[in-house]
Structures are given as C-alpha cells and as structure tokens.
Amino acid sequence: MTQLQTPADMIIKWANERPDDVYLKQIINRQFVNYTYASVADKAQRLVTAFQQLGIQPGERIALISKNCAEWFICDLAMMLGGYVSVPIFPTAGADTIAHCVDHSDAALIIIGKLDSPTAVNEVITSHATIPTIALSYPGTPTCQYQFDDLIEQYSPTTACRTHHDTDLMSIVYTSGTSGMPKGAMLTYGAFVWSSQKIIEHIGLKSNDRLFSYLPLAHITERVYIFGSSIMSGLQVAFPESLDTFIDDVKMHRPTIFVSVPRLWTLFRQRIQDKLPQAKLKILLKIPFISTLIKRKLAQGLGLDQARVLGCGSAPVSAGLLSWYESIGLNITEAWGMTESFAYSTLNHPYRSDKIGTVGNAGPGIELKIAADKEILVRSKGLFSGYYNNPQATQESFDNDGWLYTGDIGSLDNDGYLTIQGRKKDTFKTAKGKFVSPVPIEKRLMDLGHFEMVCLIGSGMTAPILLAVAHNYAQFDQSRYEKKLQTIIKKINTELESHQKIKGVLMIKEPWSIENGILTPTLKIKRHVLEQHYATIDDTWNNNHIIKWQ
Numbered sequence: 001m002t003q004l005q006t007p008a009d010m011i012i013k014w015a016n017e018r019p020d021d022v023y024l025k026q027i028i029n030r031q032f033v034n035y036t037y038a039s040v041a042d043k044a045q046r047l048v049t050a051f052q053q054l055g056i057q058p059g060e061r062i063a064l065i066s067k068n069c070a071e072w073f074i075c076d077l078a079m080m081l082g083g084y085v086s087v088p089i090f091p092t093a094g095a096d097t098i099a100h101c102v103d104h105s106d107a108a109l110i111i112i113g114k115l116d117s118p119t120a121v122n123e124v125i126t127s128h129a130t131i132p133t134i135a136l137s138y139p140g141t142p143t144c145q146y147q148f149d150d151l152i153e154q155y156s157p158t159t160a161c162r163t164h165h166d167t168d169l170m171s172i173v174y175t176s177g178t179s180g181m182p183k184g185a186m187l188t189y190g191a192f193v194w195s196s197q198k199i200i201e202h203i204g205l206k207s208n209d210r211l212f213s214y215l216p217l218a219h220i221t222e223r224v225y226i227f228g229s230s231i232m233s234g235l236q237v238a239f240p241e242s243l244d245t246f247i248d249d250v251k252m253h254r255p256t257i258f259v260s261v262p263r264l265w266t267l268f269r270q271r272i273q274d275k276l277p278q279a280k281l282k283i284l285l286k287i288p289f290i291s292t293l294i295k296r297k298l299a300q301g302l303g304l305d306q307a308r309v310l311g312c313g314s315a316p317v318s319a320g321l322l323s324w325y326e327s328i329g330l331n332i333t334e335a336w337g338m339t340e341s342f343a344y345s346t347l348n349h350p351y352r353s354d355k356i357g358t359v360g361n362a363g364p365g366i367e368l369k370i371a372a373d374k375e376i377l378v379r380s381k382g383l384f385s386g387y388y389n390n391p392q393a394t395q396e397s398f399d400n401d402g403w404l405y406t407g408d409i410g411s412l413d414n415d416g417y418l419t420i421q422g423r424k425k426d427t428f429k430t431a432k433g434k435f436v437s438p439v440p441i442e443k444r445l446m447d448l449g450h451f452e453m454v455c456l457i458g459s460g461m462t463a464p465i466l467l468a469v470a471h472n473y474a475q476f477d478q479s480r481y482e483k484k485l486q487t488i489i490k491k492i493n494t495e496l497e498s499h500q501k502i503k504g505v506l507m508i509k510e511p512w513s514i515e516n517g518i519l520t521p522t523l524k525i526k527r528h529v530l531e532q533h534y535a536t537i538d539d540t541w542n543n544n545h546i547i548k549w550q
Helices: 007-017 037-053 070-082 096-102 121-129 150-153 189-203 220-233 246-253 262-275 278-283 287-301 319-327 389-398 438-448 480-497 527-533
Strands: 022-028 031-036 059-063 086-087 106-114 133-135 171-175 182-190 208-210 237-241 257-260 310-314 332-336 366-372 374-380 406-413 418-422 451-456 463-469 503-505 547-549
Touching: 007 037, 007 070, 007 220, 022 037, 022 070, 022 246, 031 037, 031 070, 037 070, 037 133, 037 150, 037 418, 059 096, 059 220, 070 086, 070 547, 086 096, 096 121, 096 171, 096 310, 106 121, 121 463, 133 150, 171 189, 171 220, 182 189, 208 220, 208 480, 220 237, 220 257, 220 389, 237 246, 246 287, 257 262, 262 278, 262 287, 278 287, 319 438, 366 406, 366 547, 389 406, 438 451, 438 480, 451 527, 463 480, 480 547
Parallel strands: 022 237, 059 086, 059 106, 086 171, 106 133, 208 237, 257 310, 310 332, 463 503, 503 547
Antiparallel strands: 022 031, 171 182, 366 374, 374 406, 406 418, 451 463
C-alpha cells in the first residue's frame, strides 16, 4: 500500500512552513475571526487528545452535524490526525435522516455546531443518550455533554499524526436522498487526495486564490472543491455568518473562486432583475462604456468582482441562465459529478461559450463512455469504494471492468463534451405507453419563463403536467403572468413530440423547500415525493384550463 500526503499531513506541513499565515476566516458579529495554520493545527491536535480521553478508538466513526464554519474544518482535520472516520450529516436534515446516519454508521461520538434550528438534532441526541456529544460554540447549539472550547483548553496537543494509505477509509458520506433514505458512500484517502489534486491542476489554482465555503460541507462538492483544494494547496477560506448576511459576507471576502448551485444563481439573477429590469439592462449593455460600468457594478454587488472562476453544479441548470450571466460578464463553469465520483467528472473549463448546455468534458484522469441504454459510465482513480454495510448496492454500482454506473443518461458530442438528459429513474411512461425525459423539457422551460422551480410529472397520465413555482415578485400580476405562461406552454409544445406535450400547469402556492421535504439539503427536487403527492392530479384535471392555481 502507498503512503499518502493527506490533509492531516498538509495541515502539519503548513503549520511548520507558514505558521502565521491566515488559513480560515470566520465572520462573527460582522468581523473576521482569523485562524492561522498554526492555530488550526494546534486546535485539531488538542481535539485528537480529547477524543482519546473520551475513549474513542481509531477507526470508530464520529458524526459531525453543523453548518459551515472554521471549526468544521478543524474537526475534520482532527479526525484524520487521530485516525477516525468522519460521518458528516446535513445540518438541515430531519430527525429520521440524522438518526439513520448515526445508527447506520455506528457513530461513537456526535459533534454539533451551527444550526438554523436545533429541533431535529435535539430529538436525536435525546433518543441516543448513550452517545457522547460535543457542542461547537455558536448561539442556539443544543446542550451537549462537552463544549468544544473547553476541550481545546483542557487538553494538550497530540504529537502523533496517523499514517494513511490509499485504501484507508476516510469518511462515510451519505447521499442527499433524492429517492429515499440516503446510502453511506465510503470515501478513501487515496481517492479524496487524487480528486482534490486533479481539481487544483484542472482549475489552475494559484497561491493567492481565496475560497468561500457556504454550500453544505456534508456534501461531496464542497468537501472536495473547497476543503480538499484549500488544504492540499494552502489557500485561504472564509465562512459566512448567516444566510441573512450572505451577500455582504461574500463582499467582505471577495473570493477569487466561487462555486454555487442553480437555485442560488437563479435567486441572484432575480435579485438583480428586481432592481434593474431585463429590458433596461439589455439597452444599457448595448452601450460600450455604460456596459463595462454596469458589468463591474453587478459583479461588485454580488461580491464577485475579483472572481476569476465561477462554478455551478449539483443539479440541472438551464442554458438560458448561464447565457444571461455571460451577458453581464460572469462566465459560469458548469460541472458534473456525484458523491460516488467525488464530484469530479466533467468541467466546462477553460470556459467555452459554445459549450453552454453541456456539463463540460472529462477532466484529466477521467474516462467517460455512454452505454447502449444511454447511461453514462465513469472510470477513474477518484471513485468511492462502495456503500457502507450494503454489499449488494456496491456490487450493482460497478461493472466487471471497474466502470461506475452513474444513473444519469446523456450523450457525448464530437469534442467529448457531455450533455445530461436526466436521471435514468426520472424518465416516466405516460398512459400512451411512451417514455418522457423530463429534465431537458424543464431546462427549456426555465429558459423561456420566469419560474423559481419546475417539475414535470406524468407517470401513467394521459399527458405530462407541469408543477411550477413562480418568482416572488414584489408587485406580482397574476393575470399578466398567466398570459405569458400560456404563450410559453404553446411555444414549447410546438417543439415537443405529441406524447411529450404539456397538458397543463399547476402553479404551486407554497414554495418547495428543505423544510417541507421537497428539496434535498443540496437543493435538488425530490421528484418522487411530488409524483406521489400529485399522483391523481390527471384524474380531476379540467382540459379546458391550461393553468390552475393552488
């Protein structure tokens, strides 16, 4: 087995070589609290001693439930230094999901940090009273047996740094659960380090780059693209104070690399258009001098005026949204990957405008191929080693030659750029007996209309029905919106085959969210939940009305 330079080795290296350089910047009370490499290493090493004194044995699992913060990185590094297996859990997860992850992973300790609401976590720690708990020092954190700050103060730093090899288990990351209870993907040190290094090389990260960590660290994208690349290359990372101050927090740090998800890019666009309507923006962008000023001001307004690489992934994004950002001077690189491939498979980087609509081509070291049924297969050194305690699901994930079945369907163009048509399991068959792939239609709808979110359903129905959430405009005119929507549906139906044509649109009253169980913690739509909820909608649909409002 090959010995690696892991994140644990790297924090010791940076602490020795650059002890006073700032690594982490946590915003508290509108001020940066800075953590140098030396202080991060010291706190992580003290935490290892605390774990040992609590009787946690190397190889045991430690659950970590918290929003992004400096201590999240410190806890993760401590687990690596001490040889423990981390189990990150989404801080927005419900009690059932949290309990499942804790029980399924056999967690020996739970660390709890920043939360929007402690209700679900309180329920789990009450029902799991035999598992010791540690609280990070943030307001609203549930009462735990131990306090992070007290343990750091009480114990001396360990002098040991555990040696890790390629195949050693680093973390069990539970998938976001778009189709049911999450599975625990086993991530090894070798695959994590390989993926992080490939991203560093592919993007061409520089020593003065600054990262911003706000997408859930329990999700593989943030863990590899932000934590992995920052610790392996020694780059500074800042964390937001809260969702309410998010844009101001970005402005404080002005990151050079910024990764987001389609939902948030959509909300940023809406925020801009609320202040500067599209018709006016279009005119201003045609005036050379004014155009330059407008683009600079818009970038500054988002805190992205120094960003040289912008990213988007984790869910389908419309080509129209990416083209709109390109029109204001912000080129967004779309990427594609999954937990099982460490979120690194394809990237549209260097950015190519003519490849908007694809998710880019295979990164260095990545092999792609399309199976006979159009499923995308991936092979690389950066693949997970299987699902924890689920050998059957593990076996079903790979073919005999080591290719990973991704569950996505797509196609490759002549340049090797990949277009995703959606999830294999999302394809549905209408009552006419023909299959419909909803994702391409949904992306086209997002290009044409002013929607917050859309979901096309139709399994067993006479024709597909669109569920849609409208943008939350300050002065919303329902009749005007409805006329515009009727025009959009007529237009898209002329582009679709007869069995794909949209029969009607149900405008949803309550926006979909994590809290009401429709969105995953990574803001993907749980299509199966909506399909179940609206399974009988076709039976009562009035064919004389294209649009219905809840």
